[in-house]
Amino acid sequence: DYAKIDTTRTRRTGYPEVIYGAGKTAEQIIGIVTAMKERQKSILATRVDSKKAAAILKTLPFLDYDATSETLIARAKKVEEVGNIAIVTAGTSDMKVAEEAAVTAEIFGNHVTRIYDVGVAGIHRLFAKLEIIRQANVVIVIAGMEGALTSVVGGLVDHPVIAVPTSIGYGSNLGGMTPLLTMLNSCSSGISVVNIDNGFGAAYNASMINRLISEAHE
Amino acid sequence: DYAKIDTTRTRRTGYPEVIYGAGKTAEQIIGIVTAMKERQKSILATRVDSKKAAAILKTLPFLDYDATSETLIARAKKVEEVGNIAIVTAGTSDMKVAEEAAVTAEIFGNHVTRIYDVGVAGIHRLFAKLEIIRQANVVIVIAGMEGALTSVVGGLVDHPVIAVPTSIGYGSNLGGMTPLLTMLNSCSSGISVVNIDNGFGAAYNASMINRLISEAHE
Amino acid sequence: DYAKIDTTRTRRTGYPEVIYGAGKTAEQIIGIVTAMKERQKSILATRVDSKKAAAILKTLPFLDYDATSETLIARAKKVEEVGNIAIVTAGTSDMKVAEEAAVTAEIFGNHVTRIYDVGVAGIHRLFAKLEIIRQANVVIVIAGMEGALTSVVGGLVDHPVIAVPTSIGYGSNLGGMTPLLTMLNSCSSGISVVNIDNGFGAAYNASMINRLISEAHE
Amino acid sequence: DYAKIDTTRTRRTGYPEVIYGAGKTAEQIIGIVTAMKERQKSILATRVDSKKAAAILKTLPFLDYDATSETLIARAKKVEEVGNIAIVTAGTSDMKVAEEAAVTAEIFGNHVTRIYDVGVAGIHRLFAKLEIIRQANVVIVIAGMEGALTSVVGGLVDHPVIAVPTSIGYGSNLGGMTPLLTMLNSCSSGISVVNIDNGFGAAYNASMINRLISEAHE
Amino acid sequence: DYAKIDTTRTRRTGYPEVIYGAGKTAEQIIGIVTAMKERQKSILATRVDSKKAAAILKTLPFLDYDATSETLIARAKKVEEVGNIAIVTAGTSDMKVAEEAAVTAEIFGNHVTRIYDVGVAGIHRLFAKLEIIRQANVVIVIAGMEGALTSVVGGLVDHPVIAVPTSIGYGSNLGGMTPLLTMLNSCSSGISVVNIDNGFGAAYNASMINRLISEAHE
Amino acid sequence: DYAKIDTTRTRRTGYPEVIYGAGKTAEQIIGIVTAMKERQKSILATRVDSKKAAAILKTLPFLDYDATSETLIARAKKVEEVGNIAIVTAGTSDMKVAEEAAVTAEIFGNHVTRIYDVGVAGIHRLFAKLEIIRQANVVIVIAGMEGALTSVVGGLVDHPVIAVPTSIGYGSNLGGMTPLLTMLNSCSSGISVVNIDNGFGAAYNASMINRLISEAHE
Amino acid sequence: DYAKIDTTRTRRTGYPEVIYGAGKTAEQIIGIVTAMKERQKSILATRVDSKKAAAILKTLPFLDYDATSETLIARAKKVEEVGNIAIVTAGTSDMKVAEEAAVTAEIFGNHVTRIYDVGVAGIHRLFAKLEIIRQANVVIVIAGMEGALTSVVGGLVDHPVIAVPTSIGYGSNLGGMTPLLTMLNSCSSGISVVNIDNGFGAAYNASMINRLISEAHE
Amino acid sequence: DYAKIDTTRTRRTGYPEVIYGAGKTAEQIIGIVTAMKERQKSILATRVDSKKAAAILKTLPFLDYDATSETLIARAKKVEEVGNIAIVTAGTSDMKVAEEAAVTAEIFGNHVTRIYDVGVAGIHRLFAKLEIIRQANVVIVIAGMEGALTSVVGGLVDHPVIAVPTSIGYGSNLGGMTPLLTMLNSCSSGISVVNIDNGFGAAYNASMINRLISEAHE
Numbered sequence A, B, C, D, E, F, G, H: 001d002y003a004k005i006d007t008t009r010t011r012r013t014g015y016p017e018v019i020y021g022a023g024k025t026a027e028q029i030i031g032i033v034t035a036m037k038e039r040q041k042s043i044l045a046t047r048v049d050s051k052k053a054a055a056i057l058k059t060l061p062f063l064d065y066d067a068t069s070e071t072l073i074a075r076a077k078k079v080e081e082v083g084n085i086a087i088v089t090a091g092t093s094d095m096k097v098a099e100e101a102a103v104t105a106e107i108f109g110n111h112v113t114r115i116y117d118v119g120v121a122g123i124h125r126l127f128a129k130l131e132i133i134r135q136a137n138v139v140i141v142i143a144g145m146e147g148a149l150t151s152v153v154g155g156l157v158d159h160p161v162i163a164v165p166t167s168i169g170y171g172s173n174l175g176g177m178t179p180l181l182t183m184l185n186s187c188s189s190g191i192s193v194v195n196i197d198n199g200f201g202a203a204y205n206a207s208m209i210n211r212l213i214s215e216a217h218e
Ligand SMILES: Nc1ncnc2c1ncn2[C@@H]1O[C@H](COP(=O)(O)O)[C@@H](O)[C@H]1O
Pocket: C017, C018, C019, C020, C021, C046, C047, C198, C200, C201, D187, D188, D189, G090, G091, G092, G093, G117, G121
């Protein structure tokens, strides 16, 4: 009796419950997926490391595991992808968080545009992609180290920016606290922030906005 | 030569530059307002305390000062207010930040609905207003002390929530760091966060989203 | 000569010494249990990981090991369980701490009611259990991430709430410092707080209160 | 429309709403007291500094102001004081917080025993008062600097201890964070903790426990 | 006997002792200046607020006070200014720190180029000045809030960048700790950092580098 | 009934109670001094600002006030000063703390040698005084900013060093936390540390050591 | 050329260089011991884990390894142990740090008295040993969790107390920062503090004091 | 498409992109090196642990791996080494960071002088090397624990000092935050600071300065 699945979440908040795998055993995840499976077509579990995933896949072979984003997915046959969410990263090392965001956004029915490794150390890489970024309804900016990319993007686009600090860095980076603080104190406007490494949360927010705009356009 | 006004900001980001009054002298604010006045109809300066405001109003009597939100405003004759942004506070003491958000949202052309003092110590007050909150395109939740209201609202609405921690509290509240951390770690999804006491920033984000939805509906 | 067992603790504080296993070797725990066994019927050791437990059980097979709560127990034949302590958790991942509390409370002679996974992301789950919670003499609320559940429960019950932050979370959760701060700054009254993950301490406090009330009723 | 008074709080939590004066103007406090006065006999406002109090007393002369605890009170004619709460402080400087606790406990109908300035620098002062402390149903221990008194009392009594860290100290005391951490990490059991300087919160908790025991005895 | 003037500092480190005014009384500063005056032509005292300055000027009228940078100066008749140090600020509010740097650099015999208010919220302002910045031997970048400007400049110039975080900002800015951490964790290379608001220290470092290059060119 | 004077402290710890003036009113200090006066000849009160001191001196004119160290003293006619405690400061601004230490040490009957303003920025000033420092039984080193002087002294003397961090500095000095951490992590041995600005505590420790050595010599 | 052995340290500070093993390879430690061996009879290396020790003992079999304190020792034939240092711990788990202190003090020629597991949760255990503790020239108090034992001992003895916080604890203990802060803010006087887990440093300080007193007695 | 190599970096900043190996897989590093190899002769990858290096060397055997500095290098045939950078460390354990700096400086074409293990606990070791250090164009000072060496060097040389704090230490060292804060708050001038353990960054800065001076001399 370890879990009370939130069966009315879609009705209340627009999206079904997503399983946060980090604090749970393989057995608990299997139990929750099995119970959910009866009611919903798409299932998403995040923060499932490869060892735990292997154990789960033995019992639930219909799930797909994505090793980069560490997500387990059961995808409804046809999810139409609407609108456009741009996911922008500062460096190569931010990719794991970026893919958690991308996978989440896609299973929630959003079209995703990936623009990776355009950090401010070589800012021309960002300008080369600016027009593509400006076409998105929402922009997710993902950066570790000092997270300065967020402020630069925030000053150049007229759509909402969701900022995700990552734990990439060392020393006084303090496990991502530095880019988190950077993003919260940005001199550019139009930026709001989620927790360190929280690709899922950024995608959830971006999805809400992208779908409201897309649906309004219909 | 203390300021370079950002004259293309509206074109780039959708909104003109807003003056952050906290670190500037009355003379500097007068200079910036005077320069801006030539190009734009609405002007907003935040964080202007009453003493500084009095000095500025002597030179620039066309400005309006709002003492609760500590803002100076020159309002274009007719700003049509579109859509709906709900501004929800936990306590009476959060009102100063809430009004900074409200004034900003209104000058940016958004319709604002105020729901104040509905913190979780008496959660029935929130439920009594839930239907009104659910009608908004975006919800701004403002709370000090421990900031738990954000998570409760986040679990009950299907529109984006912008969370603003306030510095209301004492001791281990740490000047608002506690509600900031609460909001960033929320177990509810759909919440993104701005800096402590940053009513302006929340309104800016909410305005972007509200207007994109409102314009798409047109 | 590594330990001085506190043989008068029951007389002074109402309960015998409990062994804190985390900083001790298997040999030291065996030594302390053996010495205690001569004087008291029930023995409790907390924070004993499964490997250390296996080593101890070889020498002291009369002990019971509970893997979820990581406790070793020698139970006096008949412990009558009086009163009622409700143990409420926000999520599935808080169960380890909750069971440390439950096992402690039970060995101390309290009746325990478990209500798990009713966090505020789906607050209707809490309301569904509210009448059961209200019947308890004391309520232990256990939550990680942002810990907002505590404030909601505190605003709805008229009995003391003991709050336990857990280290469940990541990034700016800071190993449980975030829910700890949340609980200390709650806008609801009637809440007092123990250390992060300290299920034992919460149960000890709750037990003192529950038994004082139960005994007064007699 | 700055405040929504929580009119059902007594029914839900056992005690009426108490006004937290720190973040409110004199006008707002007058408004809230006036509204409350229609429904309840006793009124308590905490954190009202002497200047604000003077302004309020002009309009509401029936209130009493206590300068040490910085509280404003309207007391129902006869509050019978039941049970026994001991309030113990480490030093003379903790008296302000202690009196906030004492005034709150008394208006909530509890008998209070004050034992001040018995810190561990001269521990014989504590032992001289130990029998008096042991007679209480609940003990509130209030200490600044390093807060060690809490652990000593916790190891000597068999009733619940509510610990209140104070901001008395300097340097690495960090505004009370040091005694707060001390109290949360106590090696003695039976201690739970409230926010720095939160005499009100300690009294609220103690009152809940003291009255449950006292009522059970009846 | 409160001060031991470091009379061999110029020989050891290239520059004479500079008086740090913050922790000293007007009397102490007068005493130190008087003693120094016998041995050196230029004197610089930083962090002298206007009140303290007025008191000192009464006794030592040959000093010049600069109110923006809060410095007191006795300037040797002809200081030839060599090379080129660019001082770049993100905002208008960073000017006080920038002028402390500029005044120090000038009294140490460096040519200074000021480029103020070119923060990343309007990054085109920076690009408009880039060629001027690139002509300097050393670049001092001064920024508060999140300090992102440093990383952008660092990625665009091939000369050393000395970064100065300022205490401009609020909330989670933590008195300048946020831009300090940003600058230390920059993804751009070629940046080294001095203490928050330490315009003097940045100028000292820049001066050493600028003069070594300038002298080598001779 | 705000204070319980610790009348057996001299017997227990070697020195009488010293009044910590910071958290007390003038009235309370007058009361405590008056009570103490009956039993002991020397009285010391620390952290008494000049305003509070003036009020106390009106009632108790036999006290002496020292404005630099902010201490109030009643000195027994003849205190013989034994042994030798060296008090070494890094800068002029550390003098206030140094004098609190010196006054305390002298009233406790120790001979004090003052060596001020010999910080490592001009390390030859320290070497010039090294033989004098080496003659002391104990050395107190007082430094703010980064506190490096302590490690240098610790590596050069063969007597105990008591280190006192001061709150002199700004920005990332964090109110003295930086020199405190420096001193605790010193690569030199023989250094122990007291709280930030705690001149009194350093003198107390040094006095214990100096007198034990002096008495053993007799 | 990785190490410059400090061959004049005994002359300067009274004791030879001690090897800090934590940051060094087995090869480096072997090299340093071999070089030292030519000049001094006793050698001490601390923080050498059992694996590294095994590797070193193969090459240098004349060394002794003590697994509890993780020290490697070459002991001069006859070290006369003078005076008396009491080492007092709060709990069983503090023994590792206590033995690092004891081994260091003994190799430096001090007589050591061990009093372990007398923490304030059962304060009668301390009183039972108080006369033994009072006979020491110096007292080292070692405690984790909240470290309150230090203040209690400090209020009861008239000799210097060296306090060592340990990293025993969890959650808001913050790896020993909590008892460190407790000890620095003690309301008892006569306490000075060394770094977390620094048994060596405490013994070094205590040894200096104990030997100065012992030698003075001769 | 995980990386966008910054092909114009040499033109913009004077040096080519260096691969930061910590957050990348062996495959990603192989991909980036292969792409770079086409355009540049020297390649440097830092933070490559020995296991990852072994995997990379199988595919790219032309690379050299240096185990102390954990760097992978492809060196252009003849790099002329100009000028002089002194690299000074406090202890043996700082060598890993020092070698990251040395390897980087050498591949960038600078002459390097290594002076290791001259920390302030035995300050005569530093003075013995002072003339050698003074001959360098730039000095890199690397220190863990409390980092005091930086201030001493800063007070003795008239060339720029780049300070690198290391994570060597324990307890309140806080993973290098203590020496970082020490260096930022130095009472000596002429010191600028890079991130904890950032040998690469220090070398990059020093290289810029050394080469500007060396080139100016030509
Ligand atoms: N899980 C736990 N968390 C906190 N304290 C505990 C725990 N288990 C036991 N204790 C307490 O820790 C003390 C044991 O300290 P020690 O002397 O180190 O064994 C006992 O007196 C218990 O009251």
